[in-house]
Amino acid sequence: MNKPFTNQAHGTRRIRTPGMLSAEVERDLVRAWQNHGDRRARDRLLRAFTPLAISVARRFNRGAREPDPDLVQQANIGLMKAADRFDPARDIRFSTYAVWWVRAEVQAYARANISVVRRPNSAKARAAVSRIAALDAEISADPGVDPGDVTGRLADALGVDREKALELRAQVTGTDQSLNMPTLEEGGEERIALLVDPDTLDKSAPVERLETEALRRVLVEVLATLPDREREIIVATQVADPPATLEGLGAIYGVSKERIRQLRERAFERLKLALAKRGMDRNYFG
Numbered sequence: 001m002n003k004p005f006t007n008q009a010h011g012t013r014r015i016r017t018p019g020m021l022s023a024e025v026e027r028d029l030v031r032a033w034q035n036h037g038d039r040r041a042r043d044r045l046l047r048a049f050t051p052l053a054i055s056v057a058r059r060f061n062r063g064a065r066e067p068d069p070d071l072v073q074q075a076n077i078g079l080m081k082a083a084d085r086f087d088p089a090r091d092i093r094f095s096t097y098a099v100w101w102v103r104a105e106v107q108a109y110a111r112a113n114i115s116v117v118r119r120p121n122s123a124k125a126r127a128a129v130s131r132i133a134a135l136d137a138e139i140s141a142d143p144g145v146d147p148g149d150v151t152g153r154l155a156d157a158l159g160v161d162r163e164k165a166l167e168l169r170a171q172v173t174g175t176d177q178s179l180n181m182p183t184l185e186e187g188g189e190e191r192i193a194l195l196v197d198p199d200t201l202d203k204s205a206p207v208e209r210l211e212t213e214a215l216r217r218v219l220v221e222v223l224a225t226l227p228d229r230e231r232e233i234i235v236a237t238q239v240a241d242p243p244a245t246l247e248g249l250g251a252i253y254g255v256s257k258e259r260i261r262q263l264r265e266r267a268f269e270r271l272k273l274a275l276a277k278r279g280m281d282r283n284y285f286g
Contacts, residue, residue, distance in 0.1 A: 021048045027088035034084070045094070046079050052095055053079050056102045060110050071106055078105035131157050222274040229253065230267035237264060 021029070032041035053075035057067040082098035090097075131154055155165035223231050236244035246257040246264075253260070 021045070021094075023093055026094040030083060030086050030088045030094065034088075042080075042083055045083055046076065049079055049095060049098060050076070052099060053102055056099065056106055060106055071109065074105045074109040075102045078102035081105070218275070218278060222271055222278075225274055226267055226270055230263050230270070233260060233264050234267045234271070 026045065029041040029045040032038035033045070054067055054072055056078075057071035057075045060071055061068045078101040079098055082094070082101040085101075086094055086097050151162055151166050155162045158165060223234065226234065233249060236249060237246075246260045249260045250257045
């Protein structure tokens with residue numbers, strides 16, 4: 001945070017880092033940039049706090065010898081935003097203010113790029129990310145915690161059911177796996193070779209016949225729930241061959257073509273509701 005780094009060879013003594021700025025110089029540079037657009041002042045400010053940006057980026061890239069250049073770039077973007085928004089009149093150091101912007105930029109980038117698949121970025125998804133991290137840390141610190149209870153505790157914290165909590169956890173913590181990876185068997189094929197082309201699946205004739213008969217029975221049942229005139233209009237326009245025209249039905253019932261159309265649309269709505277109650281929607285019909 002723009003403080004001298006500890007020199008391990010001298011115990012706890014802190015050595016002043018070259019380029020470190022005093023509080024007054026920080027404020028002068030910020031004013032020069034914000035009030036006069038002095039890029040050299042801004043660049044000097046950013047250079048002084050580059051170690052802060054790298055330090056934050058490194059925390060999100062643990063285990064690597066060097067911090068991810070993309071994370072460092074996002075950290076620098078956070079520094080620039082801080083330079084634009086910092087109020088020199090406030091009695092705080094620039095590093096205290098800048099570290100929030102740096103961390104926010106790096107966190108947002110890391111969350112958005114956790115997978116090649118775009119992950120949800122809603123408020124609920126962000127809350128899930130934070131809660132999952134806290135739970136994982138708690139489990140690591142306490143071996144007595146039952147890992148099987150993580151989903152339940154996450155569901156309670158987010159106010160969702162267990163199924164939704166499990167889905168959110170998979171979305172925010174799941175890792176990408178290449179389809180070109182071999183299967184577990186020795187000398188096994190690549191995973192992509194095991195994917196089934198749905199166009200090549202052939203249903204047997206008896207199965208198709210049973211499904212068609214079951215669907216026909218359901219349609220007869222829901223049609224029977226319609227008022228007589230609406231049912232007759234649906235049958236005449238959707239089932240009869242050739243189908244009746246709206247003008248022809250209007251002449252039969254003594255109403256306008258538009259009225260017949262309205263009755264047909266209302267009948268469709270009744271049918272959709274009746275089918276939905278049976279667990280069927282438009283996707284059921286392919």
